[in-house]
Amino acid sequence: MGFRIYPVAIRWLLFVSICMAGIIIGDMARANDEETVELTPDELKELTLEELMDVDISVTIVSKKKEKLSQSPAGVFIVTREDIRRSGVTTLPEALRIVPGLQIAQIDANKWAITSRGFNEQFSNKLLVLIDGRSVYTPLFSGVYWDIQDTLLEDVDRIEVVRGPGATVWGANAVNGVINIITRHSGKTQGAQVTAGGGTREHGFGSFRYGDKLGDKGSFRVYGKYFNRDSFETTDDRDGFDDWEAVRGGFRLDWEQSESNNFTLQGDLYDGDSGQEAEIAQETFPFSEVVSEDIDVTGGNVLGRWVHTFEKGSRLEFQVYYDSANRKDSLLDQEIDTVDLSFQHQVQWHPRNELVWGGGYRLIHDNLEGTFASSFEPSSQTNHIVNMFFQNDFELVEDLFHIIGGTKASWNSFTEFEFQPSLRFLLTPGEKHTVWGAVSRAVRTPSIVENRFRFFADLSGGNPFFGTFLNLNGNSTSESEDLTALEMGYRFQPVKSFSFDATVFWNHYENLVTSEPLPTRFEFNPPATALILPLSIDNLMDGESYGVEVASKWKVTSWWQLAAGFTWLNLDLELQSQSADVISEKVEDNNPEYQFNVRSYLDLPYNLELDTAFYFVDDIENFSIPEYTRFDVHLGWQIVDWVRADVGLFNLFDPDHPEFSGVNRGITSTNVPRSAYGKLTFNF
């Protein structure tokens, strides 16, 4: 079955090759170096002419083009390399915990529920997550399998998080936010690095990375990593069978032949076992079984990007990737292959007008071998998504007022045409203040589950005579969920060492997914008899949410930094009058109403770093998860140039606590325990 996509993939790859060969014969170039560097005037003053020629005058975010953070007309937060190192985290999802507006909740040792601005679930489906431009949410649920999203954390340059709709430029699924994980240019990861460590939760982990030059115009790195993580305990103190082991390797190659042509080629391969305890329905008595098993996850991806800069400064970017993800447990054996092509062009076509426009095509082929409990009708399909977008930034009053408007038009196999426009303004009265506002529309197109799922959950309660099943059915006429969002933000930076950033938003949702009951029926399929309570996916719910997100940083002295984040969120869902759904409305209570965190980064003598973080997360009413606080400590010591030691202590004042529930997915959730680890890093 998997073969069917190759002819198409090869045709598209051929297209790319012809484009590249035809336009720049033999030209290869280094990918745009996307290091976020802010230079102070004092630093600028010290640079030589040659160094000045290398200064990048912007950073990427929000409009898929480079733009200064303080001038982004959106709710933006950047997790820096320093934040990742100083929080001591060992996984990507944990690195997101500091971001205001996001909800990060661990379900078991290898599963997270992560969302922006509400609707949290294991497969929160209104968030777009990208790693180096590759979309990593699964088209199955439109959610993210966080256990397979990984790389060397040392090689992550930054994580850019945009809360709120980013659909005009970023596309489908960017309804409530975009998370863009960006790895470092290979020229910045040269030499050999070896790490090794272990601890209470981390049974053992290690990694290597080697980077070198390729001639005088290119560079590359290769890496490999392995970890083995312990299981957590359930609320009733049993083992959760959620131990987690994975091995992963990859490469990145950057080439620059001329200053106008940059080329990047990168890829990863992984193989992992993610443990879980799950309840799975079966046709015959006892009608369900609790299994403790390892989900077998394997996959890989390869991505190529070409950036061409024209003499007059306009920039054309062309990207193609292939991604394959396979996942097998007792419920489902899934293979999903994706081929994606996109381009975007950024051009200043008038002194005060800058246009970004582009388009893309994505092909998704799935092969879903189900079981009685969970199957898909049909079990294999190929879907296509085509999109075009444009966004223009008009500087209405110089240095003071910008109007940014644009739309995305997309076509997909499920719901056909969708339009996602947005209109923003940016007001910069002086360098210290920035005010922005936006009104946007975004849609979330139905996932494979909403269209083709056949799911059975056991409600028999041990009845030996006949089974009782809740039966959820996808609906091929599912519609997109619609969002209209109003947002406003204010940034204040009175001095270089202090910044404050606040965002308020009001979201109005329509056509949210519901599960509508159909007539109950008896089925006689000897040897078993079953009472079926069927539900069908529909779009009969509306909702409103509003909230406040605040982030602040203060560099108290040259050796001490403080940072804080605050989130307040309220979500009200309301079923439409013709709906008879009894579960979907409860999702409004899947999120903590209040969250805040305070972090301190302290530099001590002898190259020591002592970092602490405190988190408060309000209760989650729907699952009766109580509020919790968490206190983490990280100690880093650069012993000599080439040896570094790190110690991480998590949940220091709390033996364990639950953060979320897996009950809606039949997954046994476990408690997040206190943990500690140590790590050594060698650089050669």
Added chain:
Amino acid sequence: MGFTCWFLLGIADIAHSGSLPLSSIPVQAAFLAKFPRFIQWQNRKTRTPSSPFRFCVMGDTRFLNSLKSVTPETIRNHPVRIEWVDSVTQATACHILYLGSQTKNLKGVLTGLDGSQVLTVSDTGGFAEGGGIIQFVQFGTKVRFEINLTRARSERLKISAKLLRLAFKIH
């Protein structure tokens, strides 16, 4: 297929060359502050050791502010002065004049400065070709500059070989 590719590139070439983005202003200012090291003025501009070395700015207040934070205290032992100028008359005494995007009658200013030994710099499109001496251009996300050597020579400004070598284009 090939057509699509050429089409894309064709669009890009139509791109109008206006001023550079605002975020480039501090970098341009840092360049400007370095230029005097690579340029020789005739003595009549700074007659006595106490006469100032004049950086002047016209038509961009933001540039003026950026420039203030990157200039050295002295240049060749002359104290540095940064001035805002509105007219050609004021500008003739300058060593370097930056002409911002709000400058009115750019052509007229350039003509008016004929023979007054002022190093004119701007990021306005077509500046170097149109009689200015140094023009900042954007190359990708980096700042580069073009030099009109003919005009520099006619103004009796000597530009060092190193600066010429780093220039993106010489007219």
